[in-house]
Structures are given as C-alpha cells and as structure tokens.
Amino acid sequence: MDSSIDPRALFTLSYGVYILSTGYENTYNGQIINALMQLTSDPICLAACRHKENYTTELVEKSGRFSISVLEEAVPLKFIGLFGFHCGRDFDKFGKCTYEVDEGLPVVTDYSLAAIELRVISVQEVFTHKLFVGEVEEARLLKEGTPLTYAHYHQVKKGKSPENAPSSIFNKVK
C-alpha cells in the first residue's frame, strides 16, 4: 500500500453491520456487509458495495432486488460467520436461519432489528467491487434494540473482516 495512506485513518470511519440477501429462481443467498449507507430521502435510496466475486453480487445482478437486515449488537459471532465467512455457492446459508419471503425476496429475521427491501436502480464498477444503488420499496421495524456497529464488531466482539470486505485492511492495524 502507498506509504502516504495510514490505514488507522480509515478505521475512524463509522459503519453498521448488515445481512444483504437476495433471491433468484428459488435460490436464496445473503452476505454480511458493512459498506452500506443511505444516499437520499425522497425517494429513499441506499448504496451497497460488494465484491465482484461474491455469489450474492451475481444473484443481485440477476434478480435486480435485495434486502437488508439490520443486525443487533447481541448477534453471536458464529451467526455473522455463517453469512460473512462462507460462500453460498457451496453452502446453504438459508437452511440455517429464520427468514421471511416477499414476492421471491428473502429477508433474514434472526438477530435483526429492521428489514428493508430495495430495487436496484444503478450499478457502478469500483475496481474489485460493484456499487449497487437501490431504491427502498418497503421498510419495517422488527424489534427495538441496539444496532451492531462495525467498531463494536471489531473492538468488543473481536471479529475479523475477510478479504472480500472493502475494509479488510483493518485486520492489519489491530
């Protein structure tokens, strides 16, 4: 890495931790994502950045829809590992969680405070990743609680970020 870039400076950015899911032709899959943010309020749009090689990325490009489950702070590391350290090409993640399906789109409800459903309105290549902008079509609160932040995941839960996460660099500064 360029010596003028101190990764600790990037570690000061704030994020949440979410499960992004999709469904295509009766195949459901999802992945952990921290690179998610709200862009606009009327209409409400969110942006999600995902690695090109992820199975979820491939399926969202086909389905044109995705859902977000906002994870609560109490979520066990093992559950995050299910969606963040396994690839759905050779592992059935939805056989190991509770979820709801709305017109073919699954949304994970375990350890989730809110469920948001979106339709993709644009896709932008960003080197190794693809940035999906989605317009929110539905959003509902599942329960009250404290959302998991990326800082809590690293500093308190002592979690790691795999290579495909945009922020995997953080593993090197801890």
Ligand SMILES: Cc1cc2nc3c(=O)[nH]c(=O)nc-3n(C[C@H](O)[C@H](O)[C@H](O)COP(=O)(O)O)c2cc1C
């Ligand atoms: C805490 C955490 C944050 C992550 N953030 C992202 C992210 O923002 N974008 C991304 O593409 N992958 C991210 N990942 C990695 C994916 O969840 C991981 O590569 C997953 O296994 C992909 O699954 P799939 O191939 O079934 O889609 C993250 C993983 C963890 C544990």
